[in-house]
Amino acid sequence: MIRVAVGLLFAIALSAAQAVLAAPPVEAYGKLPGIEEVSLSPSGGRYAFIATDGETRRLYVASTDGKPLHIIEVGTTKVLGLDWAGEDHVLATLSATVTLGPDFNVWQAELETVVALNVQTGKAFQVFKKNRDQVANAVFGQYGTAQVDGHWYGWYGGRTCKSDRTGCYSLLDYAELYRVDLDTGDINIAAHGHNDSDEWLISGSGDVVARSFYDEKSGNWRILAGKEGDQVLAAGQDDFVGAGSLHLGRSADTILVDVPTGATDQNRGGYDYRELSVAGAAAAGVDTGRMAEPVIDPATHLWIGQILQNDEQGMSFFAPALQARWQGARKAFPNNIVHLKSWSTDFNRLIVFTDGGDDSGTYWLVDIQKHSADPIGTPYPTVKSADVGPVQMVDYRASDGLALRGVLTLPPGTQPKALPVVVLPHGGPEDRDYPGFDWWAQAFASRGYAVFQPNFRGSSGYGIQFRNAGLGEWGRKMQTDISDGVADLAKKGIVDPRRACIVGGSYGGYAALAGVTVQQGLYRCAVSVAGVADLSDMLVYEHKMSDAPSSSSIRYWRAFMGTTSSSDSRLSAITPASLADKADAPILLIHGNKDTVVPIDQSETMESALRRAGKPVEFVKMDNEDHWLSREETRIAMLKSAVAFVEKYNPPH
Numbered sequence: 001m002i003r004v005a006v007g008l009l010f011a012i013a014l015s016a017a018q019a020v021l022a023a024p025p026v027e028a029y030g031k032l033p034g035i036e037e038v039s040l041s042p043s044g045g046r047y048a049f050i051a052t053d054g055e056t057r058r059l060y061v062a063s064t065d066g067k068p069l070h071i072i073e074v075g076t077t078k079v080l081g082l083d084w085a086g087e088d089h090v091l092a093t094l095s096a097t098v099t100l101g102p103d104f105n106v107w108q109a110e111l112e113t114v115v116a117l118n119v120q121t122g123k124a125f126q127v128f129k130k131n132r133d134q135v136a137n138a139v140f141g142q143y144g145t146a147q148v149d150g151h152w153y154g155w156y157g158g159r160t161c162k163s164d165r166t167g168c169y170s171l172l173d174y175a176e177l178y179r180v181d182l183d184t185g186d187i188n189i190a191a192h193g194h195n196d197s198d199e200w201l202i203s204g205s206g207d208v209v210a211r212s213f214y215d216e217k218s219g220n221w222r223i224l225a226g227k228e229g230d231q232v233l234a235a236g237q238d239d240f241v242g243a244g245s246l247h248l249g250r251s252a253d254t255i256l257v258d259v260p261t262g263a264t265d266q267n268r269g270g271y272d273y274r275e276l277s278v279a280g281a282a283a284a285g286v287d288t289g290r291m292a293e294p295v296i297d298p299a300t301h302l303w304i305g306q307i308l309q310n311d312e313q314g315m316s317f318f319a320p321a322l323q324a325r326w327q328g329a330r331k332a333f334p335n336n337i338v339h340l341k342s343w344s345t346d347f348n349r350l351i352v353f354t355d356g357g358d359d360s361g362t363y364w365l366v367d368i369q370k371h372s373a374d375p376i377g378t379p380y381p382t383v384k385s386a387d388v389g390p391v392q393m394v395d396y397r398a399s400d401g402l403a404l405r406g407v408l409t410l411p412p413g414t415q416p417k418a419l420p421v422v423v424l425p426h427g428g429p430e431d432r433d434y435p436g437f438d439w440w441a442q443a444f445a446s447r448g449y450a451v452f453q454p455n456f457r458g459s460s461g462y463g464i465q466f467r468n469a470g471l472g473e474w475g476r477k478m479q480t481d482i483s484d485g486v487a488d489l490a491k492k493g494i495v496d497p498r499r500a501c502i503v504g505g506s507y508g509g510y511a512a513l514a515g516v517t518v519q520q521g522l523y524r525c526a527v528s529v530a531g532v533a534d535l536s537d538m539l540v541y542e543h544k545m546s547d548a549p550s551s552s553s554i555r556y557w558r559a560f561m562g563t564t565s566s567s568d569s570r571l572s573a574i575t576p577a578s579l580a581d582k583a584d585a586p587i588l589l590i591h592g593n594k595d596t597v598v599p600i601d602q603s604e605t606m607e608s609a610l611r612r613a614g615k616p617v618e619f620v621k622m623d624n625e626d627h628w629l630s631r632e633e634t635r636i637a638m639l640k641s642a643v644a645f646v647e648k649y650n651p652p653h
Contacts, residue, residue, distance in 0.1 A: 029443035030636035033379030039082040044344030050079045085145035090117045097594045111138040125185040140175040146206040152182045201246035204301045214242025216551045239555045249275040299345040309461045355437040358385035389445035391435045396488035406454040407433045409441040419450040420499035427506030432459040448652030456481035472562030475574025501650045505529035513576035516585040525649035527588045527642045533606035534577040539566035580609035586616040588645040592625025
């Protein structure tokens with residue numbers, strides 16, 4: 001019997017090891033997506049997408065019958081989105097990390113621009129580039145496109161130059177609204193800005209319908225009607241945010257406004273979407289709450305539906321015909337999570353993206369009339385169906401009874417019993433994880449680990465009360481929410497709590513560091529990618545970035561950290577760098593030297609503190625990498641380093 005039992009255990013271990021050996025290399029998960037940002041033209045006859053090969057990105061435009069129209073080299077510039085203006089103009093939103101120089105408060109910043117391509121002529125230009133003597137060569141807000149007198153224009157925020165006979169010598173501190181000819185690049189000021197200007201709303205005919213203002217010092221916000229803002233539609237006060245996005249409502253004489261709610265006991269609310277008439281009166285059925293995001297039709301600019309913030313981000317359209325078509329398209333993929341990415345004006349053709357189940361992600365062209373769905377491409381072509389680990393949502397409760405949810409990814413072909421676990425908390429911290437294919441989680445799962453992604457208190461997507469439950473809980477209940485989830489999975493027999501490492505990026509990197517400094521006895525190792533290590537210094541950096549004695553961002557971070565200032569003594573109890581001598585597991589730090597969100601100084605400070613304390617630490621510095629791991633070479637290097645570190649200190653088999 002003993003011999004049989006040993007043989008059975010050996011067979012199970014060998015099977016698991018063979019499964020890992022058969023898995024794709026880590027590089028397969030770390031590569032940049034091979035295809036992304038697929039966008040359909042209004043007629044449904046053309047689509048555009050970004051294809052990536054190594055470090056090179058290209059913009060492709062093709063007809064939906066497969067005929068290639070244009071290919072434009074984008075290079076290594078980051079592509080944030082693709083949109084259409086009519087049938088003949090493709091607009092690519094790009095960003096780059098730019099060195100500003102000694103005249104600015106910060107040395108580097110992430111700046112956006114827009115490239116407009118005329119599909120008919122093949123000519124392309126960068127918005128504001130030829131107008132650098134008038135306006136900065138960057139876009140500070142995008143406010144839509146419209147056809148006026150048969151010609152297409154785009155509306156963009158621009159920082160106007162202060163000029164004299166020698167040329168542009170400085171920039172305004174705020175953006176003004178410019179109308180840009182999408183064929184020639186010629187510009188005209190559509191509306192002047194102010195110090196507290198926030199956003200504009202453009203109608204389908206190109207008129208300025210409304211604008212919003214937010215006073216960073218007082219927290220007062222206003223939404224005003226018209227170009228000159230001579231009528232107040234809504235107003236209030238909020239410590240964290242002004243009015244968010246402005247859209248047209250369900251008709252051209254209404255406005256959908258993203259207004260702060262404010263909490264009952266403090267001005268720290270979230271958003272509600274409310275529909276107002278242009279005259280300022282509330283329209284019927286206006287409040288959607290923060291549990292839904294509006295769907296805006298790019299052709300009409302009207303509000304046509306909502307994205308429901310449940311675990312699969314379901315869609316709901318106001319028009320029964322649209323809802324029926326969407327439900328029909330959804331049924332074509334019964335075993336997958338389906339995301340609507342783009343659609344033709346008549347809603348006969350859709351671009352959808354599927355993942356989940358055994359799908360690492362696929363873009364599809366759905367033709368409603370033909371009852372067909374044709375694949376366009378997959379972001380991870382070398383990750384096959386058999387390589388995708390199953391993903392599910394799990395419910396658990398925090399130690400104080402708060403109901404929580406998280407995402408659990410299991411190794412492919414493995415029974416969920418006493419598995420080694422990688423805990424992967426998200427960034428933000430006001431963000432959340434969804435079920436579906438996550439390249440980082442699947443990379444660890446392919447090596448034999450269960451991967452747990454907790455949506456701890458303070459996460460988004462669960463309502464404003466849940467978000468506010470995270471205020472003041474950095475390193476406190478937000479941290480124990482994570483370990484409470486591991487304990488629950490252990491109680492269910494799914495994971496072995498003695499074989500756990502914690503890995504994360506940004507705020508998740510902070511949580512990883514706190515997991516072995518603020519907390520002890522829980523993890524065999526910790527990996528922090530661009531994580532916050534010194535909370536006081538991070539607040540000083542945020543203050544420098546905001547360039548104001550009082551700002552919403554400073555108030556926001558202080559509220560989440562539970563502090564009144566960067567010198568607050570309470571911060572030391574939740575600051576990993578201050579607790580380096582208590583670190584009870586090896587730590588790997590990974591950080592890019594072009595990170596403008598969490599500066600690399602944070603990881604350098606942590607490394608120095610750990611070395612002074614005689615604690616085991618490794619540091620991988622990524623050259624020319626930003627906060628979002630936008631370069632394939634360094635993204636792969638990050639993933640390989642993180643996986644190897646976890647395998648060293650927490651072997652999967």
